[in-house]
Amino acid sequence: MNKPTARQIKKEQTKTLLLNTAFDLFSSQGFLGTRMSDIAKAAGVSHGTVFLHFNTQEEFIAEVVNHFCNKIALRTHKLSESSSSLKDLLSAHLDAISEYEAFYTRLVIENRMLSQEVRDTFIIAQSAISLHFSKVLEKIDTSSFSPALLFNMWIGLIHHYLLNGDIFAPEESVIAAYKATLTETFSSLLMQQNNKM
Incomplete structure (x- = not known):
């Protein structure tokens, strides 16, 4: 395999710089509030x-x-490899989101106003995470619930808290403030419902 040229290395470094700079600006100003010139x-x-x-x-x-969605999905994958329970997986998912929380929150807020290509990219990343969710659910008797519905409920819960972060956790991380509550409540509700069936 040919060794990359100095020009190719510089081009790749510039691309990485642009991605990281965009990440910072999108996280702080939003996608719609950031121009390419910014x-x-x-x-x-x-x-x-x-x-x-x-x-x-x-x-x-x-x-x-x-x-960055791939980074969240990969981080969820790594953190969830040792997940033996639904609660562990939910916790791993929130830990992965928390590393990119401002960016992810902006994506959730502005998602419907972005191009179909961007929205599709976000959905694909969510699908990768839902695969782990389904695998953990296989270990639990959730036959009365669709794994897809349960995953959508979980994502909806997270997104609700992130969208309303100014109410739930003004000036701090929503995930840090509510991680334990969200994981414990969601997994407890599911287990209680299963026990009633």
Whole structure:
């Protein structure tokens, strides 16, 4: 295999810089509140340099969402490998989100206003996480519930708290403030319902 040239290395470093800069700005200003020129300026590159790496703004946003949602999914995967219970898996999922909480929250808030490509990327990342969820549910008797419905309920609960972070945890991490409550309550409700069946 050929060794990358200095130019190729520099190009890859610039792309990584752009992705990380966009992540920071999207986390703090939102996707819709951040212009490509803002990212270029914060990264210390020309506006045209951004378009050397990404053809359109939508493609750039999709790449950033894909990159960081994959990190969340991979982190959930790593943390959940040793999960023996639903509560452990839920906790691992929240730990993975918490590492990117501001970005993830912005994505949840602005998702419906972003391009279909970005929304599809977000859904694919959620699907990867739902696979782990289903595997853990196989160990528990949840035959009276659809795993997809249970996963959607879990995601809906998390998203509700993140969307209303100003109410639930003003000026602090929603995940840090509610991780134990969310995991314990969700898993307890599921277990109680199963016991009634």
